[in-house]
Amino acid sequence: MTDDSENQRVTVALPKGRLETDAWAFLREMGLAGESGGWPDRSLVEEDDVLGVRYLLVRPSDVVTYVSEGAADLGLVGKDVIMEANLPVYEVLDLGFGECRLGIAAPRASLAEGQDPEEFYRTRAGLLRVATKYPSVADRYFADRGIPIRSIPLKGSVELAPLVGLADVILDLVSSGKTLESNDLVLLEEVMTITARLIVNPVSMKVKGRITSLISRVRNNGRIEGGANLA
Amino acid sequence: MLDLSVANETEKRRDLEVRMRRVFRSYGYREIDAPVLMDYDTLRTAGSTAEDVAYKLVDEGGRILVLRPDMTAPIADMAARRWTEVPRPIRVSYFARLFRRELGEREFFQAGAEIIGSEDDRADAEAVGLCAQLLEDAGVGRYQINLGHTGVIGEIADSVGLDQSQKALLRDALSRRDIVAVEGILGGLSSARSRRAELLLPYSGVLDREGLDGLAEAGVGEALIGEISHLLMLLGDYAPAAAVGFDPSLVRNLDYYTGPVFEVYCPDTGDYLGGGGRYDGLMGSFGVPEAATGFAVDMGAVASAASSNGGLADADQTILVLANDGDGGSGMSLVRDLRGEGHRVVLESIAGAGDARIRARANELGAQRVFVVGDEIREFHLDAESGESS
Known part of the structure; x- marks a missing residue:
């Protein structure tokens, strides 16, 4: 109904950092980036006039904002960032790459032998203090379990907080567990497994035919029978 | 010095308002207003989803007030408590400033209309038609109307054999627009069944009246398909200029709407212009169950859509x-x-x-x-x- 050419230019928001290389590979697979697709001069905006795609390179936590506000039609970003932002965007594909775990850890010294996480949380004096880069994820996770907390939002080096008495536990990404170990922290529980996702602006989804047909194609190509993951 | 661009923007919006008011009037709607400060209880009674984003304050008696985050709750309150003697259906329209804690903006300017006390689907058709006419007269060049129905999800979910808890998860995932979770739920079904439910995925596109067979294949019952088909037929009369497609994936606040719903988008600006639908359950929460349908458009988005189309003249010299x-x-x-x-x-x-x-x-x-x-x-x-x- 609205598939005319001026609609077909697509803007993609890409996350700087650990997902970047895989994100480009996915765009190439999707036909949204050329073979040379990449970022030679690290400019903030890049255009591919042949493919009709504009790329924005932004901080991972900003990808969701760009897409939800319509400054970008599509975005590639981790599930952790999507949950924290909690903004209206379509989360359409699990891209499978960038896998890591979101977990809760506490200092080894504060744990009693054989104590389960629930008991540990409930036996802290006062509110459980949770240091995290994901304060709203933490609030929702513990509220669902009926545990009152005070989240302590930090931008980095979250592992430090319990060591200096700023927090009882941390809620953070754990990839290998080495960082935890070297800081004498123990993983209490895994909250969830995180992978990169493709997100879409809600209006772009409705008015840009190019986007819906791209998604359908990728989804059907990579489909495992009965499942929804990409091959 | 007076910043003339501020004056230009204000005057353009007023001009838009004048044109839209003319449309409301020509459809026989009576314009109303409501207090900007309302009781928090009224908002809660209405079960408004705007509750979390409303600005709250406390009056001298310790009562919690809110700056109104939408107009539907105050209008439903008036209809249930003050307009009890007014013959139905009641047609009302409004222009209102709303307040919400949202990204980027705090204040929104909205125009809208409600038809209270009519179960007839002509009222739903009239709401869509009136909304389209408002956009036409506002000078919006291109707009796209997607029609949906709150019953579709439930019937498809039943037909593919989801149980109650899976159905609740599906609704929740759809309303959060988490399609990865939706596919996870459907992925537990046989591939034939999950394929039937694919109409619920937002990239499956829209159906025209002839294409409603697709709903039958997905397991939507005859009665509901008949209802949708009838409404699309009526829209040919009530909104002849608008190309309305049926969008099975359209989800608007599932707890609130109870029937046909619609959304309007501007392909040129990529903005959501407005939307609405039938909300027969809301009035009951104020003690007087009755049917109602309505919609609202975002004046800011309409103004920029009209501007991009050259539909808004600059202020006269x-x-x-x-x-x-x-x-x-x-x-x-x-x-x-x-x-x-x-x-x-x-x-x-x-x-x-x-x-x-x-x-x-x-x-x-x-x-x-x-x-x-x-x-x-x-x-x-x-x-x-x-x-x-x-």
Whole structure:
């Protein structure tokens, strides 16, 4: 109904950092980036006039904002960032790459032998203090379990907080567990497994035919029978 | 100095409002307003999803008030408590400033309408048609209307064999737009069944009236398909200019709507322009169950859609008249005549101003026509760009 050419230019928001290389590979697979697709001069905006795609390179936590506000039609970003932002965007594909775990850890010294996480949380004096880069994820996770907390939002080096008495536990990404170990922290529980996702602006989804047909194609190509993951 | 762009934007919006008010009136809607400050309880009774984003404050008695985050709750409250004797259906419209804690904006300007006390699907068709006419008269060039129905999800979920808890998860995932989770739920089904439910995925596209067979294949019952088909037929009459497609994936606040719903988008600006639907359950929460349908459009988004289409004229030019006191009345009568003709006229004293000063003042006001009234009346035209007079 609205598939005319001026609609077909697509803007993609890409996350700087650990997902970047895989994100480009996915765009190439999707036909949204050329073979040379990449970022030679690290400019903030890049255009591919042949493919009709504009790329924005932004901080991972900003990808969701760009897409939800319509400054970008599509975005590639981790599930952790999507949950924290909690903004209206379509989360359409699990891209499978960038896998890591979101977990809760506490200092080894504060744990009693054989104590389960629930008991540990409930036996802290006062509110459980949770240091995290994901304060709203933490609030929702513990509220669902009926545990009152005070989240302590930090931008980095979250592992430090319990060591200096700023927090009882941390809620953070754990990839290998080495960082935890070297800081004498123990993983209490895994909250969830995180992978990169493709997100879409809600209006772009409705008015840009190019986007819906791209998604359908990728989804059907990579489909495992009965499942929804990409091959 | 007055920032003229602020004035231009305000006047454009008022102009838009005038045009839209004319449309509401021509459809027989009565314009209403509601207090900006409302009881928090009213909002909660309405089960408004805006509860979390409303600004709250406390009055001297310790009662919690909110700055109204939407108009539907105050209107439902009025309908249930104050308009009990008014014959149904009631057609009302409004222009309202709303307040929400949202990304980027705090204040929103909305126009909307409600039809209270009619179960008839002609009321739903009228709401869509009125919304389309508002956009036409506002000067929005292209807009796209997607029609949905809150019953579709449940019937498809039943037909593919989801149990109650899976159904609840599906609704929740759809309303959060988490399609990865939706696919996870459908992925537990046989591939034939999950394929039938694919209509619920937002990239499956829209169906026209002839294409509603697709709903039957997905397991939607005859009664509901008949209802949707009838509404699409009515829309041919009520909204002839709008191309309305049926979008099975359209999800709007599932707890609140109880039937047909719709959304309007502008493909040119990529904005959500507005939407609405039937909400028969809401009035019951105020103690008087009755049918209702309505919609609202975002005036900011409509204004930018109209602007991008050249549908909003710039404010008319100011005319500057400079006159001496006691000039025998010729300056004043010129001003009266120009004002009477509907021009925007600023009268200031000439007080010995030289040409350069006059030109500078005209530029400040954005005036291109200047009259200098002395022994005779001299008229100048200033080029807006260069400030040259001719």
